[in-house]
Amino acid sequence: MQVQQNIKLAVDAVVFGYQTNHLYILLVKQRYGINKNKWVLPGGFVLDKESLDDAVARELQEEAGLSVNYLEQLYTFGDVHRDKRGRVVSVAYFGLVDPNKFNLQADTDASEAQWFLLGELPTVGYDHQDIISLAEKRLSAKLHYQPIGFDLLPKEFPFSDLEHLYKTILGKEIDRRNFRKKMLSFGILEETNKIKKVGSGRPAKLFSFNNQKYQELLKGGFLFEIKLV
Amino acid sequence: MQVQQNIKLAVDAVVFGYQTNHLYILLVKQRYGINKNKWVLPGGFVLDKESLDDAVARELQEEAGLSVNYLEQLYTFGDVHRDKRGRVVSVAYFGLVDPNKFNLQADTDASEAQWFLLGELPTVGYDHQDIISLAEKRLSAKLHYQPIGFDLLPKEFPFSDLEHLYKTILGKEIDRRNFRKKMLSFGILEETNKIKKVGSGRPAKLFSFNNQKYQELLKGGFLFEIKLV
DNA sequence: ACAAAAGTGTTTTACATACACCCATGG
């Protein structure tokens, strides 16, 4: 295959984490090059013998010691001048982690990886702000038609956490009664017999997302859809 | 920028055309290599100094003399072995043309480009069948939440054409009265004072899609959404 | 007893669905 081409291929990941009613994004500090010490998305060049999916997973592991529990392709950014060092096309990914994985280990290279509160992001290098903006849009959109919020929560969670997650990410008020009614009507949540006690207030039953049930329903043409005013 | 990487970057396009109640896809005949004389998607390698979008437009022009009126990125296919000649990552696009552009000119290289009825596709090379399948899914999905059907029709069309388009692509029966009511309720269609006479039957008023109006509505949070049983 | 968060039902409103007959033209 004779092709003259001087284009490098990279992957980048926008990984969201959620904790105590706040939404975070993972960034890493660039160690070399013209963007040295700038914060950028975790990512890097694709190896010759790994798929794109594998490349993202590897980079996240290397740069932040992190394995996500949801990952999908977001968009491929291919403008000619998006990287000043040369032509680099980047396949961007969209990832979610639950709070168990939120605490970054300080071994690996992780000392230079950090969670940033959305809305308090530093100036990021390259065109990574565009990538982040697109990922935010994707996250908001997906919350409405895919049960993806559960990937940002621990396996068992009080209902109010789910409600707050939607409220936080969509920036909208939610009617608790209608939200709960609708969510439960899908039949993809299971009530555990555990309860969570917090400082004050009535203890909450814990729920868990039954993914197997969801997959079954999907085959029958089921549509997860939640609208908010 | 020192990176050892031996990956080629290509673009491919799944272009849909619609005529006389039938949906078509554009394929081109491969002229060289191991897939010689096999039908494949129009596409090719990205040049060093053109964006991905430009690359697709150029390839469509070169291989089929075609300029589409809707084009968006579909997905990036990056499996290691998708091309037996070596590592090639392909950014796939999704395009729509209206019937004016349907007749392929025989100049250019177009003699080897051809419309194929969906459902009567030949065996295609590489992993292009996967790409086509994904594009079909995208098309079906988009019809429900984006006014994209108009890009497959001429500027002015009888209402029944729109109805047949939905029926054909989604493979579902449609209640004509409800469909028309819903579509018109959006306020993005304009009734022209022209009428189209066909062989027999009552002549039909022609409608046109008002994209400007649609864009305005979008800013106000308008959501195009059409559900079919 | 009070503060704090969890839990719960009913009424109203809007939209989707189901359904069948008349109209304008060409042959």
Next chain:
DNA sequence: CCATGGGTGTATGTAAAACACTTTTGT
């Protein structure tokens, strides 16, 4: 006058939206 496709309205069902008080715990 008949065949063909275009054009239209209403009644019913179902789901979303609006809305406020009671329960359980900790302090």
